Amino acid sequence: xxxxxxxxxxxxxxxxxxxxxxxxxxxxxxxxxxxxxxxxxxxxxxxxxxxxxxxxxxxxxxxxxxxxxxxxxxxxxxxxxxxxxxxxxxxxxxxxxxxxxxxxxxx
Amino acid sequence: xxxxxxxxxxxxxxxxxxxxxxxxxxxxxxxxxxxxxxxxxxxxxxxxxxxxxxxxxxxxxxxxxxxxxxxxxxxxxxxxxxxxxxxxxxxxxxxxxxxxxxxxxxxxxxxxxxxxxxxx
Numbered sequence: 001x002x003x004x005x006x007x008x009x010x011x012x013x014x015x016x017x018x019x020x021x022x023x024x025x026x027x028x029x030x031x032x033x034x035x036x037x038x039x040x041x042x043x044x045x046x047x048x049x050x051x052x053x054x055x056x057x058x059x060x061x062x063x064x065x066x067x068x069x070x071x072x073x074x075x076x077x078x079x080x081x082x083x084x085x086x087x088x089x090x091x092x093x094x095x096x097x098x099x100x101x102x103x104x105x106x107x
Numbered sequence: 108x109x110x111x112x113x114x115x116x117x118x119x120x121x122x123x124x125x126x127x128x129x130x131x132x133x134x135x136x137x138x139x140x141x142x143x144x145x146x147x148x149x150x151x152x153x154x155x156x157x158x159x160x161x162x163x164x165x166x167x168x169x170x171x172x173x174x175x176x177x178x179x180x181x182x183x184x185x186x187x188x189x190x191x192x193x194x195x196x197x198x199x200x201x202x203x204x205x206x207x208x209x210x211x212x213x214x215x216x217x218x219x220x221x222x223x224x225x226x227x
Binding site for chain 2: 031032034036038043044045046049050053055087089091094095096097098099100101
């Protein structure tokens with residue numbers, strides 16, 4: 001099983017600042033990684049697929065990078081609606097696995 | 108517009124059974140892989156099961172293998188999850204999700220979820 005490790009668990013950021021979230025895979029997953037955003041009481045929403053491609057209607061302030069085992073989600077200038085929990089997920093191997101999540105909170 | 112609507116959740120005793128349904132609309136249901144993902148209260152996301160194609164190819168997390176069965180009825184545009192021998196640790200919101208090759212096999216659409224509570 002590919003273990004996905006996200007860091008930090010919680011990130012405190014002021015509105016307008018940059019946020020950098022990390023995701024590490026226990027073995028190479030090529031670029032087969034997605035990032036999701038989840039707000040309280042809501043279903044997850046796809047932000048990034050194939051490690052670096054923004055999904056439909058996702059603002060340009062969200063960007064993804066990385067391949068192999070190290071991945072990053074960057075939010076260039078945090079807006080109020082971006083405070084949420086973010087999950088990475090690998091789909092290179094079965095079983096599909098998610099990271100434990102990073103909560104982005106208001107500083 | 109793609110819509111996924113789960114139903115069938117509720118309170119069940121340990122050892123009991125429940126069948127979840129996910130009604131799909133807005134896309135050609137029969138041609139897409141479909142999956143279930145769950146989230147225990149206050150916890151992260153956990154993949155449960157996927158069904159690829161017409162149903163011959165199924166995949167399960169080790170935590171549910173042998174107890175849960177995923178299936179689909181393409182004539183009703185509906186995905187199912189039959190859950191047997193339920194345990195307290197199966198308590199979670201269960202989401203159905205559409206898997207899309209065009210977005211690298213990520214989950215591009217999710218339902219709103221249905222809560223399953225296993226308790227005596």
